[in-house]
Amino acid sequence: MYILNRQQRHFVNSSWMIISLLLVTLLPFFLFFGLYLKSTYLLHDYSVFDLIFSKTWKPASGQFGFYPFIVGSIWVTLLAMLFTAPVCLLTAIYVTQYTRKIVLRIMHPAIDILAGIPSVVYGLWGILVIVPFISKYLGPLFGIKTMGYSILAAAFVLSIMIIPFILNILIEIFRSIPMELKEAALSLGATQWQTIKQVILKKALPGIIAAFGFGLARAFGETMAVLMVVGNVVKLPGNIFDPGYTLPALIANNYGEMLSIPRYDSALMFAAFLLLAVSLFFNLIMHFFIVKYNKY
Amino acid sequence: MDDPIIVGIRNLNVTAGKNPILKDINISIPRNKITVIMGPSGCGKTTLLKCMNRLTDLYPELKVTGEVMIDNKNVLEAHEDIYKIRQQMGLLSQRPYPLPMTIYNNIAYAIRLRGVHNRREIHRLVVHYLQQANLWDEIRTRLKEPASRLSIGQQQRLCLARGLAVNPEIILADEPTSALDPISSQAIEQTFLKLKNNYTIILVTHILRQARRIADHVVFMYMGDVIEQGSVREVFENPKMEKTKLYLGGTFN
Numbered sequence: 001m002y003i004l005n006r007q008q009r010h011f012v013n014s015s016w017m018i019i020s021l022l023l024v025t026l027l028p029f030f031l032f033f034g035l036y037l038k039s040t041y042l043l044h045d046y047s048v049f050d051l052i053f054s055k056t057w058k059p060a061s062g063q064f065g066f067y068p069f070i071v072g073s074i075w076v077t078l079l080a081m082l083f084t085a086p087v088c089l090l091t092a093i094y095v096t097q098y099t100r101k102i103v104l105r106i107m108h109p110a111i112d113i114l115a116g117i118p119s120v121v122y123g124l125w126g127i128l129v130i131v132p133f134i135s136k137y138l139g140p141l142f143g144i145k146t147m148g149y150s151i152l153a154a155a156f157v158l159s160i161m162i163i164p165f166i167l168n169i170l171i172e173i174f175r176s177i178p179m180e181l182k183e184a185a186l187s188l189g190a191t192q193w194q195t196i197k198q199v200i201l202k203k204a205l206p207g208i209i210a211a212f213g214f215g216l217a218r219a220f221g222e223t224m225a226v227l228m229v230v231g232n233v234v235k236l237p238g239n240i241f242d243p244g245y246t247l248p249a250l251i252a253n254n255y256g257e258m259l260s261i262p263r264y265d266s267a268l269m270f271a272a273f274l275l276l277a278v279s280l281f282f283n284l285i286m287h288f289f290i291v292k293y294n295k296y
Numbered sequence: 297m298d299d300p301i302i303v304g305i306r307n308l309n310v311t312a313g314k315n316p317i318l319k320d321i322n323i324s325i326p327r328n329k330i331t332v333i334m335g336p337s338g339c340g341k342t343t344l345l346k347c348m349n350r351l352t353d354l355y356p357e358l359k360v361t362g363e364v365m366i367d368n369k370n371v372l373e374a375h376e377d378i379y380k381i382r383q384q385m386g387l388l389s390q391r392p393y394p395l396p397m398t399i400y401n402n403i404a405y406a407i408r409l410r411g412v413h414n415r416r417e418i419h420r421l422v423v424h425y426l427q428q429a430n431l432w433d434e435i436r437t438r439l440k441e442p443a444s445r446l447s448i449g450q451q452q453r454l455c456l457a458r459g460l461a462v463n464p465e466i467i468l469a470d471e472p473t474s475a476l477d478p479i480s481s482q483a484i485e486q487t488f489l490k491l492k493n494n495y496t497i498i499l500v501t502h503i504l505r506q507a508r509r510i511a512d513h514v515v516f517m518y519m520g521d522v523i524e525q526g527s528v529r530e531v532f533e534n535p536k537m538e539k540t541k542l543y544l545g546g547t548f549n
Contacts (some may be wrong), residue, residue, distance in 0.1 A: 061399065100356055144326070178393060179354065180389050180390075182354065183346075183387065183389065183393075183394065183457075184393045185350065185386035186351060186354070186382065187349055187385070187386070187459070187468075188382070188383070188406045188409050188410045188458065188459075188461075188462050189379045189380065189382050189383035189410065189462055190372065190409055191379060196410075196492075198405070199395055199396060202396045203396040204399070244341055295442045296396035296397065296441075296442050296444055
């Protein structure tokens, strides 16, 4: 026997769903607002423009310039995307359009393993393999003296880390394109490459942009692996062999050690706020392109 | 049969792994006629159609042996010329799949693929094929819109126009009206009747009334075998085989 009748149970259940929905939708706003409140202490004394574009970071003497961190984050992220995007796209096209299904069945676990490796392990791999490789071989190759801890090292490690996320989405997107569309293009006398380039890629474009945007957001927020290899030097990087510093690394490295310095805590909150704002900005741009290309 | 033959299929066998899909198929398809291939679902009609323009290549698990002669050329042995051979046939599938382009470019794409690059000539042909498919009057002001915005019936006629745009001799139609409303279906059927003077039409269907309405020549298939073939009068009014009688009587579907 139920205590409530069917109508009442329906009401209770649907209320739960609405509450969950509200919770999920409102959470980002609370987060945003909370971070804003926490950083008001800093914003009270400095203008946002100064904070974002000032290059000096000396918390002890009250100078909070976030420019080097923002630039560092953007360099690392974009460079990582530059390495990863073509590789993922070509791989996804190859396994979905050219090979038999068995290849994908073997590949999937491999990709999932890549996704399951903790980021600190990627960081270790970066320190043990990528950093020495850059300082010993890659740097000298370009005639540059470098310690190896650099924007490039971070981008390299990141690019490997985000492969599974981008690749899995891309594969799903290409698989969801109906076979009949391919058949239609081929039946018109198009070659397989023409079909892929002129029909399938075009159909998949919104999805491809979404996949890259997702990867970008992940790369931008990645903390541990990056801070282990990026060098953590507050300086505007001159080239990709220079060390740098990223926003997430700034927060992770300093939070908890800044109690004696006034406004430091608020400054780190502002860093988190910036991080969120930039991610949101990326998201908006991505969304714009998805809508733009989704009409087919 | 006195009509000239355009497609001659001899000893065609298709297997998927160990399962035979088509068994020793022998069919002759007359030129400039509507040939209807009918039979219950899963009897291999679609596969047979795909053998003709070699879309079976897309499915590596299929093994195809035998001969599919089109204009005295074995399609199954074609290599480099397969693209040219596919252009001898326009395809119309069960549901319309417009290319992810504008309405205009859906047709222009096919025209460019056959090597026409003069813009004026392309435009003239686009209009021509849209008229042939009975679509021009409805969409003449919407040419720059994405093809996906058309209704399903319009999309299907667009796909027909696209199929005609490669300048084929044969139109392969795989249950082209099964997803359409009665009016659009009728439009497609009417177009077929008009087109058969210039094209050979091979139509797969399981709608008996449709077959009866428009077919000249009928092939009846069951479980991967060709049971009976002949003119529409022979097959519908005087079927020789027991299975055909049962099918036409509606005993199985």
